[in-house]
Amino acid sequence: MHYFVSSALSSIALLLTANLPQPVIAQAPPIRAYQQKATDDARKAQVLDQQQKSAPTRFDLQQYPISDRHLTHWQESLWAIGVLAPEKEYALQALENVMRLATANNLSDPQKAIIDTAFQVGHQLYTLKPAVYSKLRQQFLRTINDSTDPMWVAIALSALSKAPIYPELKPNSGRTGDRSQQATQINKLTQKVKQKFPNWAQDPHLKTTFQTINQNINNGKNLDLSRASLPSLKDLLAWEIAPQQAQMYVFCRPNRDVLCLSVLKDGNGKFVQQGKQLWSAPLLLQSIHNLDWNFTNGRTPQGIYRMEGVSRQPDDEYFHAYGQFSLVNLFVPFESGVTAFLPKQKGRFTGNLEAYQALLPASWRNYAPIQQTYWAGNMGRSLFRIHGSGAAINFFSNKSAVVSNQNFDWNATLGCLSALEIYDDRGSLLKSDMPKILDALQKVGRGKVEGYLVVVDIPSDADQPVTKEEIMKYSLLRL
Template sequence: MIARLLLTLLALALAACAPLKPQPTTEKRYSAAELLALRPADFSWPAMSTAGERAQREAALADIRARIALPPGPERDAALPKLFDLVAQYNLEIDAARPLLLQALPTLASRDVDYQRALLTAARALYAAPNEAAVQAALQPLLTQLTASKPFAIAAYTLKAMNPGYAEFIRDLVPRQFPQWRDDPRLVALMGDVAPVRMAQPPLADLLAAPLRPGLPVIYSLQRRGRADMGLVLVRAADGRFVRDASGRLFAQPQLALSRSGLPGTITNGNTPQGVFTIVGAGTATNPNIGPTPYLHSKLPIEATVAEFEHADSSIEWSEAAYESFLPPSWRAYSGIKEAWQAGRAGRDELLIHGTTLNPAYYAGTSYFPGTPQQGCMISNEDWDPATGRLLASRQLTLAQTYAAVSPRQDLAGYLVVVELAGEGAVSPAEAAAQVLAAGR
């Protein structure tokens, strides 16, 4: 019975961070008071027990090997997108899967856009270092044949990640291949990424002190550029002061905003985009990789109406100026903080603040361990009892309750700001505290 259940969960686990709805279901929503009443022991997840996790992993491994063993032909071609998703999620059989991807890349120009996107995303996820020259040799000519902006941008970002020298090639190619590129948010973001000169980031203190909309709390997610290291999450109360404990120590706990693909935030299943989100409540997801711990429901511009961003009645239509109104003046011309705006325009949605039911051991040895990257959401670690699958401790629940405790409204209305910091290594509490101190001045 448990094996059958886990196979079903595995089939669902490959979707994005959005709550899955495979059948009609009523999702539990939480008020601030309900959220504050929860305890870790209220939650359990069978797949997080040692036996459950092993069964899920073995099912994934069997699926991967069955797909790799398929002979060349239409059946194997159809099996590749899910194969590469499983390989990236579980870090299994990567060396066996890479040759199949390398064989498929030169054929992508004749494939449909969704297939192109899936395999190009896999190229970015699975070829961070090995055989880069072979992948570059396949992607550079392919780039000139791609006519849809999403797969084009994915291929371009992958080429540049492997060799920054491709920036000029991409910068020259975009206007020739897409004359109307300024109307496409993905290409606008891409051209900003390959620009020869970038605007310096404004003072972070200005952003940390910005009112956004007075009287509402704000979550700040401080992340490194590239997202390969763990970030930190802070909470600013409705009165404008950052949350501290009884000893005066700043609330600052680890959070990962890295996707498995490592692609930028305007790309489907890419990293969490920089910028301002609105928070519109809390709920329990149906995605098995998120698990039962309540998520905070964050929304991008466009995905949310202007009224949802204002948390008040509004008849205003979305525009870049409307988005900029949530930023302090010093940040309004900075393109980096507008990634959330461009991501919303590009159709990204349901990037939630949530916990995780993925085993950190899958990512042992990475710079972001014990983080568990997924498909673009903001993820806090959780500890599960290996014997029973019951939740023992949850940074996600701690974050959600810290936010709820300073929320003046039961609907948890407020904001999320994701911003990147220069530097290397995990963002430290001391670094965050120094920035908060500067904002206080």
């Protein structure tokens, strides 16, 4: 696993490995109706900045060798390719040049970090924009054949398993036989990886990637089977992870293109009302890189998070990434920085899987998807937040491929839970859900954020967001 990340990249991207402000008690901050960085001129300047950072000259290997010295340069440039998704051969070549190093020996940590970025962006463009980037298939296959790094091999296998059958590339595609052939090819690659890494069951990236691929194949064939495997939501909604602790539930669809729905329960087990209705707030839990939950910057994992404090936005430094409002801090098992993952037990969660399972109702303890936060923390994922966004809703060129048109006002992230925050061309705030979320958490926490958040995917025949009515029918909620 590779953790060396440039702070410069963190500040320009939605990358939460940046040094955020110190956690503080929850307070709904005053709303700034005007944001200079949200004006039309500022938006154009942001796009121009990305165009400059993705210019062909930035990828000249003689001028900018892939070395420790050029870590920030390469990460910023590769990120910009991901933002703009240019249909240019030079961008493809740039990714190939970096990904080719995945089979090299004696790489430094900064070099590994550059390769990490290339694989994340390459995964995004290969799976979402095949007109140019389908040629990355050879680099992914080369990685599977020759790389000794299990994480890069896992990302390569994930990308190949997700590659859709594109009519513009294969005019006769889309038939059942084509998809069956693709599944057969992925199964062969999976067996090759297992032979290459005989201890794959002890490597969390490989193990979870195999599980995800298998689930996608089986669930795609049988939605009823997927639905039947979901434990009782009544049990989950009635359960207390710890006494006198608020609990927020975020219910999603397996297709994270559509919105999730959050509801909130106070420390007494009573669901919060908004007027005479169940309090709720829509959130988007999608990865702009189209990565699964088990990779850094992938989708938000299902499972239990400790909710503890907020990180304030003292100025405009991080406005583009997070918007103007405070961020709600979420912690996964094994993550440092939490005061107490479990009440009356200081520090991070360090228990085994059985200890994590004990935080769940009995009917949920053997349900693998609800264990994702445990394994994500084990693999080093961290710094999850609930936050808004100061970026324009069309900032990411590939956004329409990972976010449904019906909720295009929400921006995808790199693993965080995205709340609505939109501005007009003059920089005036039109709407934001963060004040509502912060206010509700402050009230149930008596002035501070403290409790748990649980993310669960609910399968459905239609790719439509989860509704309040759907949640209420699972239990006689106490309002």
